[in-house]
Amino acid sequence: MENFQEEYKISQLISKEVLDELTLEESAIIQEWVGRSQENKKLYDAIKNGKRRLARDKYVGGLDTEGALEKFRTKIVPPKRTVKMWPGWIGRVAAVLIIAFLSGGVYFLSRNTIKPTQQVAQTSLNPGSSKAVLLLDGGEVFQLESTESDSIRESDGTLITNKEGKLAYTGVRNKGLETIYNTVKVPRGGEYSITLSDGTRVWLNSESQIKYPVQFEDDKRKVWVNGEVYFDVQPDKKRPFMAMVKDVEIEVLGTEFNVEAYPETDRVLTTLVEGSVKLTKASEEIIIAPNQQAVIRKSEKRFTVKNVDARVWALWKDGVIYCESERLEVIMSKLARWYDANLFYMNPSVKNKRFSIEVKRYQNIDKVLDILAATNKVRFEVHENNITIME
Template identity: 35%
Template sequence: MNKTQISELLKKYQEGTLSNEDRDKLDAWYLHKASNSNLQLNEYELEDSYQLLKSKLLLQEETKVVRLWPRIAVAASIAVVLGTGIFYFTQPKEQKVQVAVKPQEIAPGGTRGILTLSNGKQIVLSEITAKDTIAQEGKEDEVTIKMNANGEITYIINPNAAGGKDDNSFNTLSTPTGGQYNIVLADGTKVFLNAVSSIKYPTQFNGDKRVVELEGEAYFEVAKNKNKPFIVKSDNQSIEVLGTHFNVHSYSNESVVKTTLLEGSVAVTHKNQKSILKPGQQSDVSESFSKIKVREVDTEEAVAWKNGRFKFDNADLKTVMKQLERWYGIKVEYHGDVSDVRFSGGTFRNKNLSEVLKVLEFSNIKFKVEGKTVIVYP
């Protein structure tokens, strides 16, 4: 393309009328110029080119440029300086084309889980077709385990089974790094399990209590039963409810266990202490705390993961990066002091890692991705 054609594309971009086809042309033109260049721009030169683009085009809405793919912005600035007679790039006739290799994208997690039956057999749930019967549990096959049309694991009790009420089997649902899964327990309680988490539960709730054990994070929508309390055991705390909606964040590599209440009420017990939460409150429990801490919080932030989002409200950098480690299967290294860096805002969990890091970079943090390792610079 010649300078006139490039100028036309830039004009369309400025007016917001640039089609996908034209954007591809602009992209291709830049790659051609860059691959034949003796001078490779580093990240600081890229920023300089972007600043030059803004000053030359006099764009009215800066946000449009911020969202523009950086190499396209550089291409536009190159076109501008070409028009002024200044050449950032040269094209020797006999120079071999060097194709820039784009780093491999790190994809987000998805619906992945492993079901461990009472006999120790493990079932990879991503390999099961919806509506399939997965297994039978109990001496007389009194419980049927299925996957419903929504991909949830469900437990169906056969009322005609001859098994005794004292007979019970325990299953465990676990999620790997980059996985999450939903399950409906035998009493109708819905459990949404986050990445790197597991829940152990009976295939049917006999006795006067409904007890489950959690490691990691889960959101519960507990079926109401005033005669049989629902109890969640996690780390060094216990949560008792009759029927309510709440989130439990209890990872072994984090010192604080957080319980967030959205609806109803829950009683949080730690050692010899008990606190009753109201909707909108969160309890923090830790071995280093002398008592249970209760505070008002943004409940949307606590359950954002269940709704397919990352949401941060003045969150510290390391807390944010732990979420990314569990969801993208990455390892994070810190080069320099980042203890005072905090984030507010969010994005969707179905985006590639590179897109999420771009959002975080607005807080003046730099990231370098090497394979599955993310290096953080202040």
């Protein structure tokens, strides 16, 4: 590197890269710098191979908001005096690592406006991936993976293709044959998407499933779901689309909506993104508009409706975990499904504490737990796939 100013700039960019916040332009700057010399490449690898992260975690664990900026200024802009630097490559690594750790810590503070005082042990828990189980009408079972590419022919002639984590149906309904059904089940730590025979697109979150006709009938399109599912329904005025969720019927013509109804909960939560839907439970009916959310519990006869930012509730299908002022129990349940983890609460009262969080869905869980623990309201211990939650 030519001078200390450039070292500082590069260290900032590398710290942003580790935090998954790098723009394409900034990434190009790093790659150009790495390609200049073998020394630059060695320095980059040293920072990225975990040395930077371990030191940053140790630093952030004891950071206080009042002293962070002052410490940052002291290290980056020292008083005018003679400074004796370590000689050679090792000294340059240390200098850049110090800057990277500090800039990472200050950046962390500015993004989350919290006081990090807790550490989370490193864990091998990995994010989920595209995987599911397909059950055909005749009882055959197929394991679906995003890395596989398969074609399956159903008994009515429908062609089922599986490619890159997406299942698609093509064919024409044979009116002489009885309607046959398929079921897709997504396990913990999984997700999958389907394009039904009418062109409707369906995204399934972890621990969710859908049962559907291979070819829809002439007068209606009816599916059965549980868990969390996002629908982008193909318009068809002649054949209304109906999703059966527990004891609630959701009827649409063409729309986008998210439904959450896990078996262990007693609620059905429907959030409308576009179009309109009619919800029915027994004799109770209600129609909701975009950016409205309807909730009904098993013991209730009437729906409760509130205004929301509907897109936020569908961010999971776009690779984002988002919760705003949500109970810790709800947040941890989402994480447990996605990372296939077991949860243990040392004190049940911590479940009711509220947090806001927005993180990328495909990163290791320790980054997520770091953010929650840094509020100083909760602590975590991770062993294998078990997470213990403490105050």
